[in-house]
Amino acid sequence: MSDWSFEELTQWDDRICQIAKGYGLDWFEISYETIDYHEMIGAMSYHGLPSHYAHWSYGKSFERTHGMYNMGLEGLPYELIINSDPSIAYLMVENPLYLQILIMAHCVGHSDFFKNNRTFRDTDPARAPIRFRSARNRIQSYIEDPSIGIEKVESIIDACHSIQYQIDRRGRTRLPEKQLRREYEQKIKSDGTGKYKNFNIDKLPLEPEFDVLKFLVENGRRLADWEKDIMDIIHEESHYFMPQIRTKVMNEGWASFWHYRILHDLELPDAYHLPFLKTHNQVLRPWGLRINPYHLGFEIFKDIEEKKGLDECFFAREIDSDESFIRRYLTEDKARDLNLFTFSSKGRKNPDWTVDDIVDETGWNEVRSSLINQVGGNSIPVIYVDDVEKDTLILRHEHDGRDLEIDYADRCVKNIVELWKGPVKLLTHLEGEDFEIS
Amino acid sequence: MSIFRSHKASADRSASDRARHKQKIDKAIRDGVTDIVADESIIGQDGKKKIKIPVKGIKEWQFIYGDNEGQKAVGSAPGQDVQKGQVVKKGQQQQGSGTGKAGKDKGEEFYEVEITLDELAEYLFASLNLPDLDRKRFKKLLDEKPRKHGTRTTGIRPRLDKKKSAIQRIKRINSARRDAEEAEEISTSFHEEDLRYYHIDSKPKESTNAVVFFAMDVSGSMTQEIRFLARSFFFLLYQFLRHKYEKTEVVFISHTTEAEETDEDNFFKKYSSGGTHVSSAPILAQDIIMKRYHPSSWNIYYFHCTDGDNWSEDNETAVKSILDLSGICQLLGYVEIIPPKTRPDWDTGAGSLYNKIKKIEGPSLKTAVIESKDSIWPVFKSFFGGLPDV
Numbered sequence: 085m086s087d088w089s090f091e092e093l094t095q096w097d098d099r100i101c102q103i104a105k106g107y108g109l110d111w112f113e114i115s116y117e118t119i120d121y122h123e124m125i126g127a128m129s130y131h132g133l134p135s136h137y138a139h140w141s142y143g144k145s146f147e148r149t150h151g152m153y154n155m156g157l158e159g160l161p162y163e164l165i166i167n168s169d170p171s172i173a174y175l176m177v178e179n180p181l182y183l184q185i186l187i188m189a190h191c192v193g194h195s196d197f198f199k200n201n202r203t204f205r206d207t208d209p210a211r212a213p214i215r216f217r218s219a220r221n222r223i224q225s226y227i228e229d230p231s232i233g234i235e236k237v238e239s240i241i242d243a244c245h246s247i248q249y250q251i252d253r254r255g256r257t258r259l260p261e262k263q264l265r266r267e268y269e270q271k272i273k274s275d276g277t278g279k280y281k282n283f284n285i286d287k288l289p290l291e292p293e294f295d296v297l298k299f300l301v302e303n304g305r306r307l308a309d310w311e312k313d314i315m316d317i318i319h320e321e322s323h324y325f326m327p328q329i330r331t332k333v334m335n336e337g338w339a340s341f342w343h344y345r346i347l348h349d350l351e352l353p354d355a356y357h358l359p360f361l362k363t364h365n366q367v368l369r370p371w372g373l374r375i376n377p378y379h380l381g382f383e384i385f386k387d388i389e390e391k392k393g394l395d396e397c398f399f400a401r402e403i404d405s406d407e408s409f410i411r412r413y414l415t416e417d418k419a420r421d422l423n424l425f426t427f428s429s430k431g432r433k434n435p436d437w438t439v440d441d442i443v444d445e446t447g448w449n450e451v452r453s454s455l456i457n458q459v460g461g462n463s464i465p466v467i468y469v470d471d472v473e474k475d476t477l478i479l480r481h482e483h484d485g486r487d488l489e490i491d492y493a494d495r496c497v498k499n500i501v502e503l504w505k506g507p508v509k510l511l512t513h514l515e516g517e518d519f520e521i522s
Numbered sequence: 523m524s525i526f527r528s529h530k531a532s533a534d535r536s537a538s539d540r541a542r543h544k545q546k547i548d549k550a551i552r553d554g555v556t557d558i559v560a561d562e563s564i565i566g567q568d569g570k571k572k573i574k575i576p577v578k579g580i581k582e583w584q585f586i587y588g589d590n591e592g593q594k595a596v597g598s599a600p601g602q603d604v605q606k607g608q609v610v611k612k613g614q615q616q617q618g619s620g621t622g623k624a625g626k627d628k629g630e631e632f633y634e635v636e637i638t639l640d641e642l643a644e645y646l647f648a649s650l651n652l653p654d655l656d657r658k659r660f661k662k663l664l665d666e667k668p669r670k671h672g673t674r675t676t677g678i679r680p681r682l683d684k685k686k687s688a689i690q691r692i693k694r695i696n697s698a699r700r701d702a703e704e705a706e707e708i709s710t711s712f713h714e715e716d717l718r719y720y721h722i723d724s725k726p727k728e729s730t731n732a733v734v735f736f737a738m739d740v741s742g743s744m745t746q747e748i749r750f751l752a753r754s755f756f757f758l759l760y761q762f763l764r765h766k767y768e769k770t771e772v773v774f775i776s777h778t779t780e781a782e783e784t785d786e787d788n789f790f791k792k793y794s795s796g797g798t799h800v801s802s803a804p805i806l807a808q809d810i811i812m813k814r815y816h817p818s819s820w821n822i823y824y825f826h827c828t829d830g831d832n833w834s835e836d837n838e839t840a841v842k843s844i845l846d847l848s849g850i851c852q853l854l855g856y857v858e859i860i861p862p863k864t865r866p867d868w869d870t871g872a873g874s875l876y877n878k879i880k881k882i883e884g885p886s887l888k889t890a891v892i893e894s895k896d897s898i899w900p901v902f903k904s905f906f907g908g909l910p911d912v
Binding site for chain 1 (some may be wrong): 523524525526527528529534535536538539540541542543544546579581582583584585586587588589590591592594595596597598599600601602604605606607608609610611612672
């Protein structure tokens, strides 16, 4: 059924690696596993990780992907590679050879990105699979523990998933509370201006804490050890995935940029080259009302190479994340070329979605800031721990003009109550007014 | 140089998480079943007919942005003409969640699941959580005359099953022929071991017919809302019972001071002026039972919905007629539907007739009050579950 053998894959891989090295790409060794369609959906449900803790949401994810595929709404991803050293990637046995070649070239781009992009610095890719396996085993042991059981474990995981991406996105390191306290004590002592006269040194946290889950683990007073462990596991996983969220456009753009380059250099026979071009165009087509990260990233990298050279591309892949990447490299000309526009619905009376701004003298800034608002994890609202009043945990939403979906926020707050094991209050704005969820 | 390896097909790794997810959906469906809106006609549907039930989504809650004004999405359409103000997507109509429960179900997202009426009954039954013993009491056991039930190798001559015996003989001869050496003689006469005798059994037979009486007050005080609740209740009852019996007939009785048998359509639509004699319906039902559904071969169910506004002169007769009727019923349910807001100020709840009937409650006579859609399921459970509400 497949039109390829392992020998062929190895031969093509050799040539791909040679070309990639010639360009200066520097990636983790890649370990390809061939799997069938069913296993592919299974792997996707667990983000490609070879082992992962059990939770019903991954079953749901499987059913959804499987269902969409059956209805023809969604093709399977052509590639799935994880940030590990060696990088584990999957090749679906049903894929024809030209597609495997494309995927292998694409994976080299991803792996190079994982290895070199600054945001991935702290992800410890060499130990990633071991960490996830250990996490899986620990959670499994809690499920099997008769004094805990699946219901309790599930409800903690449900609650943690609610705030799994409420961690610091910028990768800023924040001093531990004790050290912070010492610093503030210094400041108060040497305070000449009276600025710290009324400063409450006992406030918790002393500075806004954006890592909500970590704060709960460290300051939750009524958590069992196993609960803390589960919270740590999920916190660690969020940390591991956050760089991928922050660089989705760049990462896909970079991988596409390189598969395109490498496949041209391979000088494929027409029987492979034409279907390759077709697939490439299919994957990299603009999506109209949504931004296709493959397309946007690819176009920007191409533009950088044209105007500033390939070295600048390597420089960007090293130091940028989506937000800075778009800020620095998406030019007005390119945006016009991509025909970017913003659109919105105009309230209940007129629910149709209409175009607000296009890239012209007046609209360009607006288009750019709207775009930045939805890349690099910016589509996830920022919530931080502001204070603890008596026993009540006070959270604030960093409002940037976008209101929270209140129903969801309400449920999330309930989930946080479960982790805090005490009252929780979230302060935000709704339709211009202060709004409080508790 | 990369590494290539063929994945060792391990056990289907997401199987248990899928099973767990399915359990959650099943539970949501069970919860939703009790929330179905009965705008279907009660009878005349076969079990394959699909109905929609609202099911609470199994959601993963996270902080997300809403869609307040001023939130802009970004699109990209190279090569196309995009103008300011151009409509790019039709707005969706505000979708209500469920039925008239807006506000209350804040944060709940419903999606509709289609299930067949048979599945509905299964879910209802599953929700009742009945121990096996209790399941049996849905069917009436009828004493039967002894009847033939299988055969045995021993017995008395009058019970000889000639046909089976002959078959046994042929079987024996054929098998002997297969095994025999060529010239061997084979006996073709009846042997003792060929003979089969009827086994006589007096196992009681289950009556598999049921008749369900739906009686309802149609006097002016029965508002649309009350009828709607009655209808939903009747619908669940019918679907449930239909599933338990091979044949289920329904009799609709509407009454004011007098009762009459009617069809489903009129039953829910008809309004009559006049007072209320609850007793008229059970008396008419008795009559119909004796003529058409004799208790010796029918399982009889009788459910009566009223707003409790009975004329006091009738109370004595009503209690007596209901008690009489319950004697021949598998179950008689007397239900007063009293939405709190329609209750007059001076009324403290269920009427005096209700209290009188409640006093004589027994295994086959139950009373209940339905206040809103939410109390339909608990009442249903109290009728059939016999177990405390969990």
